[in-house]
Amino acid sequence: MSHMLQPLNVCFILYKPANVFMLLLAIVPETCLHVDNSRKWGHFHDSGHLQLHPLRRFDFIFAVFGFKVIVANINMSFNLAGKKFLVTGAGRGIGRVLSKTLSEHGCKVYALSRTQETLDTLAAENSNIHTIQADVRNWGELRNKLDGIEVLDGLINNAGVTEGLSGPALDVSKASLDKYFETGFLASINTIQIIGKKMVDAKRSGSIVNVSSVLSLQSFPQNIGYNTNKAALDMITKQFALELGPHQIRVNSVNPTLVDTEPVQNFVKDVSPVDKLFIEKTPMARIPEVNEIVYPILYLLSDFSSMVSGTTHIVDGGMMSAFATKL
Ligand SMILES: NC(=O)c1ccc[n+]([C@@H]2O[C@H](COP(=O)([O-])OP(=O)(O)OC[C@H]3O[C@@H](n4cnc5c(N)ncnc54)[C@H](OP(=O)(O)O)[C@@H]3O)[C@@H](O)[C@H]2O)c1
Known part of the structure; x- marks a missing residue:
């Protein structure tokens, strides 16, 4: 260290x-x-x-x-060489860059995602990345596909519903809520149970990171499904931090502001210039690049954060702590 x-x-x-x-x-x-x-x-x-x-x-x-x-x-150097992690939602966006960066730091990465083609191109770029095609919404399928996996040093629950909005709170459908909660809340408990149990049985210490959002902490128009799911994810972080702490397994959330990934770019192009809204509210007056979310995750996976657990780690250029940026 x-x-x-x-x-x-x-x-x-x-x-x-x-x-x-x-x-x-x-x-x-x-x-x-x-x-x-x-x-x-x-x-x-x-x-x-x-x-x-x-x-x-x-x-x-x-x-x-x-x-x-x-x-x-x-x-x-985060001294992560030789460690093994599972990354969910690894096909695109934050999960993809995270998988590649971990691999570049000498980690063995199990990259799990829904679409086989994106996983194939990811694996072709790096031999240290092993791919698992699965839909995290399917509880049983996820269990089957992760059943035989070796003992890991941790995992990153990153898969999330990123396209569109869930709709007005008074009208949101159960199907829409199911989509958010099955992809985030339920899948995260599922993966932590599978990987976490193996770690506990093998007496392996480690680190788990849940990719949440600043929207777990503040309401946002027409977004009840996304926001309540991320708020639940923050409590998953705290609950597992409590129960896995005695086994020296740390659990934290990273809560990013709006990040410049493909679904956000499409939303800005097709629906609303929401990036401007975030930039106006942010003291640093910009939205982060994907790497600026990946590095805080690396910190939480590494021994540099060896006593950090149960936290929601906000990455937002100061937005959440500022009431306004100008008079
Ligand atoms: N981008 C932002 O502004 C932002 C801000 C705060 C938090 N976050 C959170 O960060 C995480 C990643 O966001 P992102 O912007 O990188 O998203 P993204 O570019 O849309 O990538 C999401 C990845 O997750 C996979 N995925 C989605 N549903 C899945 C499922 N049911 N089973 C397996 N894999 C699934 C997708 O697979 P496919 O390729 O098959 O779609 C894709 O590879 C999400 O949890 C999101 O809520 C994002």
Whole structure:
């Protein structure tokens, strides 16, 4: 957990080709490139200041730059290499970027989603990603497909209904409410029971993240299905954090504001410029990119958050804490 050079960090440095290249840039000029036999760094002028040898200037720049890149990568490492996670809703959007990023950090990822084609392209891009096609709304199917899975270090419940609105609260249909609650609330309990039980039985500590929303905390027009489902998901987080805590399994939610994914882009194009509404209410005056949701999830999966559990982790550029952004 410290920022010092641990074996895992060294592996991480060597695992990235860019780091190896920078390391060579830092070392090669010093060892090979100097054909002149005066191996001095430079010479002092009568005035006292040091004039660097022209070639040594390059050494110096390469060494400093290479070292900086390496240190930056050490600090960015969440030490997740070798961990195993299940990601639901991994075919598109946040789940897809999360799966790829975890894989790039050396994790084995079980990517679960509804549509086989998106899973195929995801797996083709990365050999560390194993795909599972399933509809999380189907309780029994999900159990069958996850039954034989190995013991994991955690999971990310990300699948959610993202297209459209559920409609006015007085008119919303049971079918619409079922869609939200089966995809979010029920499926999340199902996956945590399956994966969580295996972790408890194997005495494996770990981390579970539920992808909720700022809309679990505030009402929004014509959105009762989405909002109440996310509010229920936040309570799932707290309840499982309570019951899995003694087994050293942490459970947290990430609650993003509007994120720039495909369904949001379609909604902005076809229904309402809702992005402007969010931007106006946000002190940082923008909506996040997908990576800006993925990295807080990585933090919650990593040991950097080893004592964080039962929280709703809002990622919104300050929106929820501001009553207004201007007078
Ligand atoms: N985007 C936002 O503004 C925003 C803001 C706050 C919270 N969130 C939450 O973040 C999560 C991801 O959102 P996103 O914008 O990345 O969504 P997205 O781009 O629509 O991707 C959702 C993924 O989940 C899969 N999925 C949906 N229903 C499923 C089901 N029944 N069974 C299996 N897989 C299913 C989809 O599969 P298909 O490819 O088959 O559709 C898709 O791969 C959701 O829980 C959402 O509520 C999003």
